Amino acid sequence: MESVDENGGSRLVVTELGYIKELVRQLDVNLGGCPDHCKRLAAQIFALTERSIGMIRSGHYDCRKRSAAGLDSPPFSATPSPLSDVSGMPFHNNKKRKTMEKRKHQVRVSSEGGGAETPVDDGHSWRKYGQKDILGAKHPRGYYRCTHRKSQGCAATKQVQRADEDPALFDVIYHGEHTCVHKTVATAAAAMAQPAEENPDARRHLQNLSTSLTVNTEGLTATAGHQGCGTTTSFCFSSQAAGVLTTPQEHYPFSMPSTPENCFGQRASLSTSLEPSPVTSDSNRFSMNPFQAEWRAQSEYDEVVSALVAAGTMPALAMEMEEETAFSLDEFEFDVSSFLA
DNA sequence: GTAATTTGACCTTC
């Protein structure tokens, strides 16, 4: 892999994740199209994910800075697991709720069909445990926890509040991680037996979410396609891009299409430079170290991408990947800001 | 009968 300084290496990881996110969008666009191309896209996503993981493992996150900054955490094992770090887990013995460093992830989603009382299904099953009128808000906030809290000890929670300015939109704040069996993956096998074209509800669901889902990255600039390309910019790949990229130029396999089918009729090139990302002072940023983010990225992508490749075209999985990719972007952005500042 | 939702009370933080 190319030699880069710590900052550059970290930015590369952020950039890679941005590309992965954009790839998932491409997958979304092409869901009704050629299954072979969907499989290729999935393979590209998989390869980019693998390489991002490799970048982190190769040391582009400099642990020395962690020590210098007094951020030493317990020694990481060869297979770091966020589950061993209670700081990221809610409901541990620390009774100070507000000061708990829980994962927090905010998205804005539309309601099902625009007028429903709840936002679109996010792939998990939730049980409502409270509702509260919030000062200054027109609509009450609903409190939900994972249905599997009791059976599997899953500590994930979310808050749902209808947006004041647009009742069709909901602000959803996720806390904690799902430790339960993932519904999406658990149902993937059943869904695989049903092609996308035979599942209009799933496709409509995905399209609805993809057009409405906005991930709150609060100043994140590493999102692919942001460099003047606009949100409609599409990436194009050479068919041999995955898994064989070693030079800086090859590191960004986004180029003019080598074949018409690779491009969906949209062409764009992507700048490989990144502007410095503004560091926000948001105290609500979740706290994961890069190794936790790595572990999470690996487990999630392995799980979802494998199912996606097997299925060829899977709206629900594509939706989840887009969300998870954006989530990982948030994590890395914060990690980079914290560790390299 | 079981599971989910509602809602007032309680707890924690600021």
Added chain:
DNA sequence: GAAGGTCAAATTAC
């Protein structure tokens, strides 16, 4: 003391 978050009994839905 106010506001947000959670608990748990009562109620409702399946």
